[in-house]
Amino acid sequence: MSRCRQIRNDLVAFLSDELEERRAERVRTHLKACPLCRRELDLHREILRRAETSNPELDQILASVDWEAQAEKIVREVWRDRPLPGLSRRGMGRSFFLRQWKPALAGGLLGMALGALATLFLFRESPKTTAKAGEFFASAEFLDRADFEIARREALAYLEKSQDLLIELAQPAREAGESRLSEAAARQARELLSRKKFLNPQLEGIRMAKAKDICDQIELLFYELFELSDGLTDDRRQEIQNFIEQKSLLLKIKLLRKELQESET
Amino acid sequence: MNSPGRGENGDLEDLIRLAGRGDREAFKTIVSLHQQQVFLLAYSLLRNRDDAMDIVQETFLRLYQKLGEYQMGKSFCGWLLQIAKNLSIDFYRRHYSRDREARTDGSLEELARARSKEDAGMTPSSDVSRAISRSLEKLGERQRMVFIMKHYNGFDYREIAEVLAVRPGTVKSLHFKAVRNLRRLLGPQLGMET
Numbered sequence: 339m340s341r342c343r344q345i346r347n348d349l350v351a352f353l354s355d356e357l358e359e360r361r362a363e364r365v366r367t368h369l370k371a372c373p374l375c376r377r378e379l380d381l382h383r384e385i386l387r388r389a390e391t392s393n394p395e396l397d398q399i400l401a402s403v404d405w406e407a408q409a410e411k412i413v414r415e416v417w418r419d420r421p422l423p424g425l426s427r428r429g430m431g432r433s434f435f436l437r438q439w440k441p442a443l444a445g446g447l448l449g450m451a452l453g454a455l456a457t458l459f460l461f462r463e464s465p466k467t468t469a470k471a472g473e474f475f476a477s478a479e480f481l482d483r484a485d486f487e488i489a490r491r492e493a494l495a496y497l498e499k500s501q502d503l504l505i506e507l508a509q510p511a512r513e514a515g516e517s518r519l520s521e522a523a524a525r526q527a528r529e530l531l532s533r534k535k536f537l538n539p540q541l542e543g544i545r546m547a548k549a550k551d552i553c554d555q556i557e558l559l560f561y562e563l564f565e566l567s568d569g570l571t572d573d574r575r576q577e578i579q580n581f582i583e584q585k586s587l588l589l590k591i592k593l594l595r596k597e598l599q600e601s602e603t
Numbered sequence: 604m605n606s607p608g609r610g611e612n613g614d615l616e617d618l619i620r621l622a623g624r625g626d627r628e629a630f631k632t633i634v635s636l637h638q639q640q641v642f643l644l645a646y647s648l649l650r651n652r653d654d655a656m657d658i659v660q661e662t663f664l665r666l667y668q669k670l671g672e673y674q675m676g677k678s679f680c681g682w683l684l685q686i687a688k689n690l691s692i693d694f695y696r697r698h699y700s701r702d703r704e705a706r707t708d709g710s711l712e713e714l715a716r717a718r719s720k721e722d723a724g725m726t727p728s729s730d731v732s733r734a735i736s737r738s739l740e741k742l743g744e745r746q747r748m749v750f751i752m753k754h755y756n757g758f759d760y761r762e763i764a765e766v767l768a769v770r771p772g773t774v775k776s777l778h779f780k781a782v783r784n785l786r787r788l789l790g791p792q793l794g795m796e797t
Contacts, residue, residue: 350775351760356759381786382786388793412659413663415660
């Protein structure tokens with residue numbers, strides 16, 4: 339009988355297919371040999387059949403509700419009072435600190451900290467570079483580049499005019515008595531000497547050292563010309579031409595001009 | 604009964620994700636699919652249509668607030684009905700009188716006697732189905748919930764165990780007791796030996 343009691347405790351689960359196979363097989367085996375337990379099984383089955391198929395009260399209640407309208411009503415109420423989509427206020431707070439966000443959060447905080455430190459360091463190191471309201475601010479690098487560009491352009495203009503004059507001087511005298519320097523050439527030599535004085539401060543930088551050397555040689559020559567402009571003999575002209583040729587002044591000017599043109603910033 | 608069935612697949616999880624992002628239609632679909640199950644559970648506990656409808660609404664409001672906490676892959680229906688069950692029990696404790704609570708927790712004989720007094724002025728019904736409904740109401744709270752979830756919601760023992768937060772073995776035992784007690788209550792009317 340104790341065997342029957344154990345089996346009967348399993349009968350409802352057996353009828354509901356909730357019994358594991360080993361125990362279900364034991365129940366089946368027992369039922370074949372036990373008419374009392376078979377009768378018990380039939381009674382349980384009948385109760386379950388009636389209960390499952392006949393519950394008009396519940397069916398009536400369920401049928402009395404317009405479930406589509408009810409769903410719409412529920413959603414309308416939820417949407418009216420909803421805090422944030424899908425998250426309670428408490429859940430929202432927690433979700434921000436979900437495990438998968440922790441590396442990004444840590445990275446973000448570290449970045450902010452480093453950025454703050456870098457900003458502090460930069461402002462401490464170069465307080466003078468901060469422009470006050472209404473003042474023009476330019477970096478030292480920008481000013482250097484601007485100075486070089488001005489010097490470069492001025493040197494190019496000087497060299498171009500000097501080259502023209504030197505080419506004229508380098509030409510052999512075509513007629514006797516033409517040894518005197520023309521008025522235009524003399525005026526140009528004076529202008530170039532004046533220009534050289536203006537140019538000198540701009541040639542002080544190390545990047546303009548080569549240009550300064552050549553311009554100085556040209557200046558020296560123009561001084562000679564200026565002094566001799568009233569009595570430039572053929573011999574003197576020849577000396578100047580030799581100087582130009584010896585110093586390869588025209589070649590240097592040509593190369594320097596090319597170099598300066600290519601170094602345009 | 605209109606039940607979405609027990610299978611919870613990727614479609615439902617997609618709906619949950621969409622609803623979590625504020626998709627109204629997705630949330631409405633979830634409500635449409637599960638509101639009757641929630642109603643049945645609430646009704647099985649409260650035995651009052653309007654109260655059960657209130658629980659349905661409150662359950663889905665809570666669901667929306669907790670959607671972000673749902674763990675994909677777990678039984679959504681079990682989780683939802685757990686919310687409904689807790690709300691129903693809270694509602695019961697707040698709104699129902701002490702004596703009714705005592706009756707619910709009392710023996711089946713006491714419940715039967717109390718119900719007989721309530722039914723004294725009513726027209727006797729020979730309808731077996733009505734007798735079954737009455738008998739279900741006389742079951743203990745957990746037995747009734749297990750029976751409703753098993754036979755009207757179509758849940759298996761594992762899912763019921765999730766909702767009730769008990770072991771499947773406990774569900775099996777409660778189910779057995781529910782059927783045995785129904786048989787005792789209904790036996791005479793059905794012409795059965797008890």
